[in-house]
Amino acid sequence: MEGDGDIPRTMSHGRSSTTADAAHLFDRPGAAPPVVEILGQPWIGKTRSLHHLLDNARKQGWSVAHAAAVPAATAAPYQLFSDAFEEIFSAQAEAVLRSVPAASRRILGRVFPALDLTDHPETAPFASPVPAGPMGSALRQAIRALTGTNGLVLALDDVHWADPASLELLESLVRRPPDARLVVVVAHRDRQSPRRLLGLLASAPGAHRIEPGPLTGQELDALLPDGTALPLRRSLLHRSGGNPGLLLALAASPRSTGGTAPDAPGPTASTRFLDEFRAVSDDGWLAAQSAAVIGDPFTLQELRSVSGLPAERLADAVAELLREDIVRPGELAADHYRFRHSLLRATAYHSTGEQWRLTAHAAATGLVRLPAPCVHTQTAAVAHRTPVADRVRSGLLPRD
Known part of the structure; x- marks a missing residue:
């Protein structure tokens, strides 16, 4: 996912x-x-x-x-x-x-x-x-x-x-x-x-x-509350990848009990994921919030447009997010990045104030993106451009 x-x-x-x-x-x-x-x-x-x-x-x-x-x-x-x-x-x-x-x-x-x-x-x-x-x-x-x-x-x-x-x-x-x-x-x-x-x-x-490894499906299943619907159990087990802490965070999020996206993480999950950002500077936090508005994947240029950070400070902020394993390099292009997990993105997004979020969305609406080239073919890049605002309108956070 x-x-x-x-x-x-x-x-x-x-x-x-x-x-x-x-x-x-x-x-x-x-x-x-x-x-x-x-x-x-x-x-x-x-x-x-x-x-x-x-x-x-x-x-x-x-x-x-x-x-x-x-x-x-x-x-x-x-x-x-x-x-x-x-x-x-x-x-x-x-x-x-x-x-x-x-x-x-x-x-x-x-x-x-x-x-x-x-x-x-x-x-x-x-x-x-x-x-x-x-x-x-x-x-x-x-x-x-x-x-x-x-x-x-x-x-x-x-x-x-x-x-x-x-x-x-x-x-x-x-x-x-x-x-x-x-x-x-x-x-x-x-x-x-x-x-x-x-x-x-x-x-x-x-x-x-x-090196603690992934739990088995049976061990993970035992961590879920009784009465969890079978389709939801299967989805959570698959999405957790055998990681018990991640399973519990996913299970505690509103979407895991039938909520609609975009959803903030549940209180327990929110505390856990906010803790991931505690070593991040103010610039790093602003970059993470801006990236959450833009969506996965994002580029330095897009981050600069939304965050307003000067190029040098922004580069340091992204380096910090990479060092803390909050974001990782994208898989399709060298200048693309993504959050390590969608719940980290949701945490950063829902930590923003409403006025700042509206301003950030307005900045994101003006962005356009040339789709990344397909890694399986040698065809030329697609000629049309996809506004970031289209992704904002269709649902900011991934619905999994």
């Missing part, structure tokens, strides 16, 4: 093998891998796999430090680690402070409030970033004090959004692990992850990879 993104039907690990992997990683003392990578497409079940793994680790007596990254633009330096260790450092602050030298205590106190023994504003957390080298050395000492005989699982989710300082500290721990029972679990979206993170995880010695 157009606009619903590319959802692979098979991956290197299915859901059953993922569950088995998570269930046995911590069974035998000394056998746990130093690094566990959980990667995959959005909403496929990475966080669910991570929590399943942590539940099993706790049953085996491991301590757990866990946090999810927030977009780097809104994060303080080392915030991913500060959030992950907040609870465990608060509970064991005395033991940690007693076990590390004074210089390391001062460094740790700059990032971890539970270990900050000073009252001076200039040494408040995040006032001035500590280099990753000294921070990594101090944190390794603290981890040795925490692990004891039980071991520690450091679980980091959404690491594709991590701030640069946290990525540097992660690299320090992976490349120079402490002399302690530490397992670092990293969950991320590989399409949105920086090359540095991908390279680090690919080269980590002894790393174990978990």
Whole structure:
């Protein structure tokens, strides 16, 4: 279906093998891998796999430090680690402070409030970033004090959004692990992850990879409410491509219960899809809203006409949307783009104010498009032009 993104039907690990992997990683003392990578497409079940793994680790007596990254633009330096260790450092602050030298205590106190023994504003957390080298050395000492005989699982989710300082500290721990029972679990979206993170995880010695794959039709069917009509069930199962999060979002949207397009996503789906845009700048958000008015596929020239952004800022905005995997290159022409999924487009469209939307539609009405050449023939381009307004009048959002 157009606009619903590319959802692979098979991956290197299915859901059953993922569950088995998570269930046995911590069974035998000394056998746990130093690094566990959980990667995959959005909403496929990475966080669910991570929590399943942590539940099993706790049953085996491991301590757990866990946090999810927030977009780097809104994060303080080392915030991913500060959030992950907040609870465990608060509970064991005395033991940690007693076990590390004074210089390391001062460094740790700059990032971890539970270990900050000073009252001076200039040494408040995040006032001035500590280099990753000294921070990594101090944190390794603290981890040795925490692990004891039980071991520690450091679980980091959404690491594709991590701030640069946290990525540097992660690299320090992976490349120079402490002399302690530490397992670092990293969950991320590989399409949105920086090359540095991908390279680090690919080269980590002894790393174990978990790739949640699509659910089977029977597993997906069990997620749908009882009483869902058979034709609708079949449509939802097909459109989800085996992705459980996407299935639930589609099922919660008005059109899945008989509504007519254009429809806004349901409240649950709207929250989920708005979250996809939280790492996007104001220009990126404006470009996404403008693209939603134009429709799939769209070009930079069309975006410029509707958004009013200067060419350089618009190019940066589209690059940002590509980096965040909100839009992807079109399949028929090099200068065409489309939303990864039609629900992302619907979310961007229905987030606009009525007055802005009317103005954007007026701008889109003046656009004309030469249809993309057919990829199956060598015939000349069609002579007539199709106004974008025709697509607006016939229904802005795809009806699937």
